[in-house]
Amino acid sequence: MKTLIPILGDQLSPDLSALAGADPADSVLLMMEVADETGYVRHHRKKIVYILSAMRHHAAALTAAGWTVDYVRLDDPDAADSFTGEIARAIARHAPDRIVVTEAGEWRVAAMLDSWETLFGLPVDIRADTRFVASHADFADWARDRASLTMEYFYRLMRRRTDLLMEGDKPIGGRWNFDKENRKPAARDLLMPRPHIFPPDAITQAVIDLVEARFADHPGSLDGFDYAVTAEDAERQAAAFFAHALPHFGDYEDAMLTGERFLWHSILSPYINSGLLDPLDLCRRAEAEYRAGRAPLNSVEGYIRQIIGWREFMRGIYWREGPDYVDRNFLDHHRPLPGWYWTGDTDMHCLAEAIGQTMETAHAHHIQRLMVTGNFALLIGANPAAVHRWYLEVYVDAYEWVELPNTLGMSQFGDGGLVGSKPYISSGAYIDRMSDYCRHCRYDVKQRIGPDACPFNALYWDFIARHEDRLADNHRMAMPYRTWAKQSPEAQAATRAQAAAFLDSLDAGGDAGY
Structure with a gap:
């Protein structure tokens, strides 16, 4: 029986469930670069290079391991635009008796997989993605009948299931979560670890040339591409993180410094999400660093929580809520993102730094995403679907x-509190506390009113005022609403006028323009 086994671009794992029990002698592995996937949003050009180069290297590794790999390149003259079109062509070439595939990560691709059996008249075995701790059914069982879906409680279930950082049924250290210890601002350090860089080989350079020619209108620079594109090099990056960065990762997890792209972050998420690294293996290795006395508990717990907590929780929410989740807009926000979100050309130094490095590297760490670019988008009332599309494009x-x-x-906060219990907003004070950005900015973080006032300050209080009907009853918002209520009517009016002037200038294509 000949089996066709499609392997998607985020399934670059040697132990993929679709390969379980497969015999290389009667299996054909199909890997496909298709226009639909590279172009359904305007992906950052480094992102496209990373995915296509990693796919080509993975195909070479599979071939070397004895598999027959049918690889379709984006620039093949007869290439189809879609996965389904390439499946049809592969069936014509290989006449398989069945298709075996690991489930897709996204709704639109899952719909394609679901259609294949009817379209092609072949049995299609869609297998669960075993690279996650929780299956879809596991998350549904946990979520069923809960009044709220709090990640912390799901995370505790994942800790117990994996036995990570556990002593019997209790968490090591007597606490599940050490997040409060992971909020130190960073100072410049000549010994700050640096991630490995991986200069393009011939395969990667060919992809860079392809992307340069075909995706000139997509955002982001192609200069200095240095991501790992093989499992071996991704492992080198992981080993460097555990040896040099993990010990201080927790302390400075939320810190930001001008010109510092990586600080003590792992830079492993691209490799985890595409399949080059095993997330649970990384968690076990982080735990081993703690047990060996080489990394403190707050760093190791914080790292593990990001993977078996947030990452697994996000996947559960995505599949539980369904395709209409993308249309939710609890706060009724509709403003477009400023054009400089694709250039970083703004006088607000924090945004120029976060966006500038995003356009340069296709990377920014989670606090830059949440409390700089995301915070600003939320404060100005940007359409959450547009914000989602930007993040999907650029990282x-x-x-x-x-x-x-x-x-x-x-x-x-587009879902009204399903994922986060309150809006993640702040004035400039938080950014000043966690970074050195404000010291380099033309705006004054201490001012709320006037031509030199930090825009975040008035925008923060304007957000509080205009959403009082939706948020005043949220217990986590009680303090800012009490503070706002104590301000005089004149001070409130001046703050809101300042915010309105900024938003007007933004709508006119400017930066602030007071």
Whole structure:
């Protein structure tokens, strides 16, 4: 029986469930670069290079391991535009008796897989993606009958299931979560770890040339591409993180510094989300660093929580809520993103830094995403679907199943509190506390009113005022509403006029323009 096994671009794992029990002698692995996937949003050009190069390298590794790989390149003259079109062509070439495939990560691709059996008249075995701790059924069982879906409680279930950082049924250290210890601002350090860089080989350079020619209108720079594109090099990056960055990761997890792209972050999420690294293996290795006394508990717990907590929780929310989740807009926000979200050309230094490095590297860490670009988008009332699309476009690790709930739910509060219990907003004071950005900015973070006032300050209080009917009853918003109520009517009016002037200038295509 000949089996056709499609392998998608985020399934670059040697132990993929579709390969379980397969015999290389009667199996054909189909890997497809298709226009639909590279162009359904305007992906950052480095993101496209990373995915296509990693796919081509993975195909070479599979071939070397004895598999027959049918690889379709984007620039093949007869290439189809879609996965389904390439399946039809592969059936004509290989006459398989069945198709075996690991389930897709996103709704639109899952719909394609579901259609294949009817379209092609072949049995299609769609297998669960075993690279996750929780299956879809596991998450549904946990979520059933709960009044609220709090990630912390799901995370505790994942800790017990994996036995990570556990002593019997209790968490090591007596606490599940050490997040309060992970909020230190960073100072410049000549010994700050640097991630490995991986200069393009011939395969990657060919992809860069293809992307340069075909995606000139997509955002982002192609200069200095240095991501790992093989499992071996991704492993080198992981080893460097555990040896040099993990010990201080927790302390400075939320810190930001001008010109510092990575600080103590792992830079492993692209490799985890595409399949080059095993997320549970990384968690176990982080735990081993703690047990060996080489990394503190707050760093290791914080790292593990991001993977078996947030990452798994985001996937559960995505599949539970369904395709209409992307249209939710609890706060009724409709403003477009400023054009400089694609250039970083703004006088607000924090945004120029976060967006500038995003356009340069296709990377920014989670606080830059949540409390700089996401915070600003929420304060100005940007359409959450547009914000989601931007994040999906520009980040190398962004796949819709993990990016959409993080952006629309946690960052933009578009789901009204399903993912985050309150809007993640702040004035300039938070950014000043966690970074050195404000010291380099033309705006004054201490001022709320006037031509030099930090725009975040008036925007923050304007957000509080205009959403009082929706948010005043939220217990986590009680303090800012009490503070707002104590301000004089004249002070409130001046603050809101300042915010209105900024938003008017933004709508006119400016930066602030007071």
